[in-house]
Amino acid sequence: MTFTEIITNGTFLAVLGASIAVVFAGMGSAKGVGIAGEAASGLISEEPDRFGQALILQALPGTQGIYGLLIAFMILNKIGLLSGNIAVSSLEGAALLGAALPIAVVGYFSAIAQGRVSASAIGIIAKKPEELAKGITFAAMVETFAILALLASLLIINGLTVVG
Amino acid sequence: MIVKMSKLSIVGLMDERSAIVRRLMKLGVVQLCEISMTDEQREQILQMSQFDNAAKRIAQIDEELRKIQSSIDFLTQHAPKGKAKPSKREITFDSFVNPETYKGVWEKVFEANRLQKTLAAKKSELGSLINDHDALILWKKLELPVELKGTASTEIINGTVPPSADIDLFLKALDEIGCVFINIIASDSNQSYVSLIFHKSVSDKVNEQLRLVGFTRANFGEISGLVAENIKNLDNRISQIRQDIADISEQSEQRYNDLYEIEGLYDYIFNMRERRVVRENFLKTDKAFVVGGWTPADVAQKVKKEIEGDFTVFVDITQPEAGEETPVLLKNNRFIYPFEIITDMYSLPSSSGVDPNFVMAPFYWFFFGIMLSDGGYGALLSLLCGFAVWKLKTEKGSILDKMLKMLFFCGISTVIWGAAFGGWFGDLSLVVFGREIAPLWFNPAGDPMKLMIWAFIFGAFQLIVGMAMNAYILIRNGKWLDAVFDIGFWYVVFAGLVIMFFGGDLSYMGKYIAAAGGIGLILTQGRSEKHIVKKFLSGALSLYNITGFMSDVLSYSRLLALGLATGVIAQVINQVAVLPGGFGSIVSTIIMFVILTGGHIFNMAINTLGAYVHSSRLQYVEFFGKFYEGGGKAFAPIRAKVKYLRIKPLQLGGNNQ
Structure with missing residues (x-):
């Protein structure tokens, strides 16, 4: 199989799409959760009681990684990789790769941005633990765009028909 | 639904103030505040009377609370193994605020704090003894009294050679000087422990070699006599202190039951603090006071009757003026x-x-x-x-x-x-049991657009x-x-x-x-x-x-x-x-x-x-x-706030807070 054949192979393209959905969304979430976690650890050294609140805020940027996995799973399901009967044409593979892009790219950047918002929301609960909901809302504003990207990816995959 | 509030003004005697605040706390439906007055009125009033300043007493109470808290923490840490904490103790409000309930509890707090202090001291002593022991154990084979610096014509030097030095070269150099007895007591990965006995005539040469190799003289501190004997003494003391620590821990475990009373005391003192804090709203003279407040309109008359019935007070109920912001209490049915x-x-x-x-x-x-x-x-x-x-x-x-x-x-x-x-659980029954549960409406994964x-x-x-x-x-x-x-x-x-x-x-x-x-x-x-x-x-x-x-x-x-x-x-x-x-x-x-x-x-x-x-x-x-526009301030009535006890409050209405 030549190189050109490989990169135009439908299975390869679809699997590449599934991979980048997991890789980029996961990388973003790892970074976002990390940023929030650092801030949370700083808070816990002073206020160990607020562990539960800090944990909620830290978990928020983690959803992009899950959305990435979700899209990867849907792609793999679509091409029949999980059931073992893989059948996908080049064009279909390329379309599935395209479907992975929204959640991969938006997931990556939104998770990091959300991690920063979560970190500063941890600053809110350091001073005013009763204002947790507002911090969560700020972080959720960022997540909106990850959700829209997830939705775009979902709808594209759902709309594609893969016959092989 | 926002509960309608009535405004209260309470005028009473200073002698009865504490009792009135306690009663208001029991009722749990009155938020105290300063009486409303214009700046001009305030100027005039403050010439005749003053606001209470409870800051000093509150600081004292905070100190007391810290002491109690530390005894609670201590006893909790030394809970007997396998003993579960019983559920919260129920108590009536009247015995909760009665000082008689807490008779002798302070002694228990002090006893716990004393145990805690002794335990900490013993533990730090144990630590330093173990350090001494570890330092001495390597010199165990030194068979000379440690304070012996030499005889009429010899000198004795004990010390360590760092690992960076070449010990063989060092020994050879000393050997060449002559008249030096070298005893390597012990060596570990860090250093060699060496005892030297040499004739005073070669002292300079030996010291020169010692300097070159980076020799450090051993410091035995206060001890004297043979190392082995000292180690034995230390061992005895260490086991003695270990025994003491075990004894104290056991005593602390036996005192675990004190915890319940001490926790009650904490709640009592904490609420005493709460009552002091609201005193800052009281405008007082030597004999009388006046204070404002808010209470839900539907219980205002009840509050008035309750207080006027038992004390020499006058309670005035008015409705808030148009546009006046009142504290906010919400009341909704059990679903909302x-x-x-x-x-x-x-x-x-x-x-x-x-x-x-x-x-x-x-x-x-x-x-x-x-x-x-x-x-x-x-x-x-x-x-x-x-x-x-x-x-x-x-x-x-x-x-x-x-x-x-x-x-x-x-x-x-x-x-x-x-x-x-x-x-x-997703499609659990289909995947695991091979039986699909049909959706009552539709499966969104199959038709997301819908x-x-x-x-x-x-x-x-x-x-x-x-x-x-x-x-x-x-x-x-x-x-x-x-x-x-x-x-x-x-x-x-x-x-x-x-x-x-x-x-x-x-x-x-x-x-x-x-x-x-x-x-x-x-x-x-x-x-x-x-x-x-x-x-x-x-x-x-x-x-x-x-x-x-x-x-x-x-x-x-x-x-x-x-x-x-x-x-x-x-x-x-x-x-x-x-x-x-x-x-x-x-x-x-x-x-x-x-x-x-x-x-x-x-x-x-x-x-x-x-x-x-x-x-x-x-x-x-x-x-x-x-x-929606928010911005309301929550209704915060004075009421018993308990962490460890459980009090049945006299509920007169509302469910906020």
Whole structure:
């Protein structure tokens, strides 16, 4: 199989799409959760009681990684990789790769941005633990765009028909 | 519903002040504040009387609380093994505030603190003895008394050679000097422990060699005599102290039962502090005081009777003046009440505003279910929260109580939606048992566009209700024209657009209806501008707000996204769980159960958090944005606040706080 054949192979393209959905969304979430976690650890050294609140805020940027996995799973399901009967044409593979892009790219950047918002929301609960909901809302504003990207990816995959 | 408040003024005798504050605390429905007066009145009044300054006594109480807290921490750490903490002790309010209840408890606090101090001292002594022991043990083979510096003609030097030095070279050099007896006592990876005896005549040469090799003289501190004997002594002392520590720990464990009384004392002193804090609102002379307050209107007369009956006081009840902000207490039925927590976390309504909970709660409940959308998770969530409410006996009005009950109701909504979408732990029954549970409505994974459209319809409906709330508030404030212009015309536009899209033969009518609404908006939305051109310009620009409405509606697509996310991740978990072989063998069955349990718990937790967060967001940003203004201050009556005890308060009304 030549190189050109490989990169135009439908299975390869679809699997590449599934991979980048997991890789980029996961990388973003790892970074976002990390940023929030650092801030949370700083808070816990002073206020160990607020562990539960800090944990909620830290978990928020983690959803992009899950959305990435979700899209990867849907792609793999679509091409029949999980059931073992893989059948996908080049064009279909390329379309599935395209479907992975929204959640991969938006997931990556939104998770990091959300991690920063979560970190500063941890600053809110350091001073005013009763204002947790507002911090969560700020972080959720960022997540909106990850959700829209997830939705775009979902709808594209759902709309594609893969016959092989 | 916002509870109506009455304003109180209480005039009484200083002699009875403490008793009155205690009684108000027992009633638990009065928030004390300064009496209202103008700056001028204040000036005059302050010449005759003064406000109480309790700061000094409060600082003392804080110190007492710290002492009690440290004894509680100590005794908790030394709880006897296997002894579970009994549930909270019930106590009546009267014996709670009676100092007699706590007779002899302070001695127990002091005893615990004394034990704690002794234990800490013993532990630090033990640490330093162990250090000494570790330092000496390497010199164990030194058979000379450590204080011996030499004889008439010899010198003795004990010390260490660092690992960086070449010890063989060093020994050889000393050997060449002659008249040196070298005894290597011990060596470890760090250094060699060396004892030298040499004739005084070669002292200079030896010292020169010592300097070269980086020799450090041993410091034995205060001890004297043979090392081995010292080590033996240390061993004895260490075992003695270990015994002491064990004794003290045992004594502390025996004192564990003191904990309950000490905890009671903590609550008592803490509430004594609370009563001191409110004293700063009391305007007093030598003999009398006056203080203001707020209480729910429906119990005001009861409070007056209660206090006037037992004390020499006069309680005046007045209604707040128009426009005066009062503390806010919400009262809702048992279904709406738990959802107050969502509004509480945003901002309480101002006392002149509208309590949004009755419209917000149904939407919150509805949307939470769509987002979690799995019957299994919903049932589990309701069971867990219901069990927690029953087991913890949560106090009505507390955050925990509202949260658990809200999640209980939301779990029910989730079961309904789970049944509608056919999600019971994802597709567990299909994957594991090969039997599909059919959805009552439709499976959103199969037809996401259908759920998306429905999400937009639900969203648009909530936004329209939000606008209706805005109209209601405007009309309530007498601005019915604004309601017609700002909301009514938009409704006309929306109605027109809907008919245009779905009206079939009537579509052409929709166009005209929408246009009529639009013209209405152009004519009225610029009414606050002065210049006629500006009026039309801002009127025309207001049509642009339709994009804001559209983006608000689009925001509800998260109902679909989060709902699908729960279902698809649950499917992933199910498929991974059966990969090793399902019920094929015992091992694969165990692996399957482990993956299913862990996976579904994780998925449920993360998606419950997501549903909570995003359902809240839809209320805060999209719904409240249409009409709600917060800014109220919570009603904070003086009442017993207990951490360790449980008091049956005399409930007179309301459920806030």
